[in-house]
Amino acid sequence: MNQFIPLWVAIISLAVGSVLGYLARQSIARKAIGSIEEKLHHKISQAKAESEKILSEAKKKASSLINKAQEEEAQKRQELLKNQQLLLKREDLLNRKSSDLEEKEEDFQQRVNKLKKVKNSLESMREESVKKLEKISGFTKQRAKNELMANIERDHQKEILETMRKLEREKEEKFEEKAKEMLASAIQRLAVSQAQELTTTTVSLPNEEIKGRIIGKEGRNIQAFEKLTGTELVIDEAPETVIVSSFDPIRRQVARVALEKLIADGRIQPARIEEVVQRTKEELAEQIKKAGEKAVYDVGIVGLDPKIIQLLGRLHFRQSYGQSVLLHSIEVAHLAGLLASELGVDPQIAKKAGLLHDIGKAVDHQIEGSHVEIGIKILEKFGVEEEVIRAMKSHHEEYPYESLEAIIVQTADAISGSRPGARKDTLENYIKRLESLERIANSFQSVDKSYAIQAGREIRVFVKPSEIDDLGAKKLAREIAERIQSDLKYPGEIKVTLIRESRVIEYAR
Numbered sequence: 001m002n003q004f005i006p007l008w009v010a011i012i013s014l015a016v017g018s019v020l021g022y023l024a025r026q027s028i029a030r031k032a033i034g035s036i037e038e039k040l041h042h043k044i045s046q047a048k049a050e051s052e053k054i055l056s057e058a059k060k061k062a063s064s065l066i067n068k069a070q071e072e073e074a075q076k077r078q079e080l081l082k083n084q085q086l087l088l089k090r091e092d093l094l095n096r097k098s099s100d101l102e103e104k105e106e107d108f109q110q111r112v113n114k115l116k117k118v119k120n121s122l123e124s125m126r127e128e129s130v131k132k133l134e135k136i137s138g139f140t141k142q143r144a145k146n147e148l149m150a151n152i153e154r155d156h157q158k159e160i161l162e163t164m165r166k167l168e169r170e171k172e173e174k175f176e177e178k179a180k181e182m183l184a185s186a187i188q189r190l191a192v193s194q195a196q197e198l199t200t201t202t203v204s205l206p207n208e209e210i211k212g213r214i215i216g217k218e219g220r221n222i223q224a225f226e227k228l229t230g231t232e233l234v235i236d237e238a239p240e241t242v243i244v245s246s247f248d249p250i251r252r253q254v255a256r257v258a259l260e261k262l263i264a265d266g267r268i269q270p271a272r273i274e275e276v277v278q279r280t281k282e283e284l285a286e287q288i289k290k291a292g293e294k295a296v297y298d299v300g301i302v303g304l305d306p307k308i309i310q311l312l313g314r315l316h317f318r319q320s321y322g323q324s325v326l327l328h329s330i331e332v333a334h335l336a337g338l339l340a341s342e343l344g345v346d347p348q349i350a351k352k353a354g355l356l357h358d359i360g361k362a363v364d365h366q367i368e369g370s371h372v373e374i375g376i377k378i379l380e381k382f383g384v385e386e387e388v389i390r391a392m393k394s395h396h397e398e399y400p401y402e403s404l405e406a407i408i409v410q411t412a413d414a415i416s417g418s419r420p421g422a423r424k425d426t427l428e429n430y431i432k433r434l435e436s437l438e439r440i441a442n443s444f445q446s447v448d449k450s451y452a453i454q455a456g457r458e459i460r461v462f463v464k465p466s467e468i469d470d471l472g473a474k475k476l477a478r479e480i481a482e483r484i485q486s487d488l489k490y491p492g493e494i495k496v497t498l499i500r501e502s503r504v505i506e507y508a509r
Helices: 002-137 141-189 209-215 217-229 249-265 270-299 306-317 325-343 347-356 371-381 386-392 404-417 425-442 470-487
Strands: 200-204 232-234 241-245 447-453 458-463 495-499
Touching (some): 217 232, 217 270, 217 458, 241 249, 249 270, 249 306, 270 347, 306 371, 325 347, 347 386, 347 404, 425 458, 425 470, 470 495
Parallel strands (some): 458 495
Antiparallel strands (some): 200 241, 232 241
């Protein structure tokens, strides 16, 4: 029993300590709660003071804004009142003016009515006077007028005729003076350079040794070159130069460019010559296209068919009396446009007709007929406007003038052709003779192509070997010579060289 006494003491002590500890914690908690409440009360009081201060400041600001708004409202009311008063004054002024206008209009109407009455009265008086005069004289008004005019015409017939003649002379002089002024103005505003085209082109050589390579063994290279290009190479004693001779400028251009390429390349042989000549022809075709496009761009015309532009480019290498036909056409287009603007007609139609007036010359050596007829067919084929065709077809007076633009184009063509140094008649006749030589040769059957060379003293004719034998070739050469002799007029003699060549090509694969 005594053994449990300490245990009970410990339990009792533990219980008493727990109670005392609880009571101590409660006391401490009460003190802490009291301090927190004090702090909260203090912060609440501070917040109330701050809120009252903020509210007071807000009330002051609101009061200030309200006062300001009231002042602005009062000002606006005053301005509105002023505007209303001003509008009322203006309305009164308008009303007064309107009433004045009504009064003036009424007064004016009264005056008009009075004038009408006076006019009617005067008209009736005049009619009565005329009737009295007719009754006294025994003539009607129309008969008296006719008698008076007849007497005046008899007395002054000579003066009237003199006056009419004088007016006609003055009119003609003024028209002529105005026409000269317009032509001079158009010519002065346009200046196109002109250069005479020759029938030879000089090619510079790097050295004299290259001449032997151009000629080739037994003349094979030069013969192949002349055959493929249709030109003649003149290799004389002139140092480091070769002359390309042909009346056709396109052939000369092909020959010149091809020869320069062969000289630069160094490989000169028949096969290489054929390759270079063919490539040069293709390049020249592209140059022709660009020349046509440039001409159209320079004149300022749009909507032309690409085929027409290609034909225009061909005119760059075509001459008429030594004058470049493309440059001539561009000049005619500009002149026609200027004259049309001066006369008040459509300058675009005049310019287009001026540019296309010689389009037939691009193919006149291939198609029968004058270049005007060929040009009309070309323009009709490619759908060019009828106004343009009417304007271009009369420039050589083969067709009657159908419009003012046709007269303008004919005038511009004459101005361009008559410029000093623009044309050379002897050169044109010379080229026509060479073209006639080739045309006669090409008219025979079995002829492949022909070239007039040696300034027209020789024509080389290439025949199709499959269609004619050697005996037939001799006979054909004689027939061509007889036709030339009967159809053409020329000084001296013309040599006909007919070439029949067979070429066999095989490929090793």
